[in-house]
Amino acid sequence: MHELSLVASLFDTLEEAAREHRARKITRVRLKVGKLSGVVPDLLESAFDTYKKGTLAESARIEIVLVPMKIRCPDCGGTDVREETDFSCAACGSRRVEIVEGREIVVERIELETDDPEPGPAGPAST
């Protein structure tokens, strides 16, 4: 159950984003979680819901996008999405494959409400 320590790290990122964009509230958080990352999405979600109480993200919704395993084969140069139990190249059968996606635990986007007048893409907050 290491999801809680990941959520603690997630809140560091959220707090930083909230400060930078002078947010009053965080409304949505989207994560990308690799199928091979060792993270259980349901556990991550309940850890988030426990942790968020009393924070700017109190009413935030968490969305978790599962990323399948993608391999690159150094022998034939192919890339392929594979079932996370099959560590071989679909094209040539090589087992020396390199995993290029499917192990990540990444915050992808954060939706927040801000008093900041300037809408549009995020830029450095001006003082």
Add this chain to the structure above:
Amino acid sequence: MSTKTILVQADLLATNKQAAAAIRQGLRGRGILAVNLLSSPGSGKTTLLEALVDRLKGRHRMAVIEGDIETERDAERIRAKGIPAWQITTGGACHLEARMIGKVLGDVPADVDFLFIENVGNLVCPASFDLGEELRCVLLSSPEGDDKPAKYPQAFLSADCLILTKTDLVPYLPFDPAKAAAEALSIKSGLRVFTVSALRGDGMDELAAFFIEALGRLRSAGA
């Protein structure tokens, strides 16, 4: 008031990865080979370390960091062999993180050759946390069954070396070391596989030689 969506792409393991990278660099600079031992509880990590002490003592200096949820028991066993050992009790956390290692590192004597880190017994969570080690070894004991690599692929995928332990029990168990090794190799093709009985001493010389070789490589790369 406006709603804003910001794109961040922040790796949640970044803080741990940075701490681990700093540890790895520091240990390389000091010429210390760090080995992270990962396995289920009871697969023989501490017994393996005790047997390694007997193989390395005299020629090499060892230090051990023990990770457990509670008690000093493992560190005491290592200290009883004359080896400096630090116990990290996580108080519930299921894995060690790099910053926990960082806190202990200052106490590790400068003339140590090997730093073994025995992770919290758990074949799942520790796999996600780099501790700054040079080598990661996964232990799989014969009573656990030869079907475990495919059930816990992350641990085997992240390892450099597989140590099949308690092979003295193989005659009494439906455990096929060749099958366990083949399954682990189908997940991670470059794995070095060792078959040992720490109690009887089988395979321990080969394993010790592997660590000594790795230490030599680390030092010649740093020289």
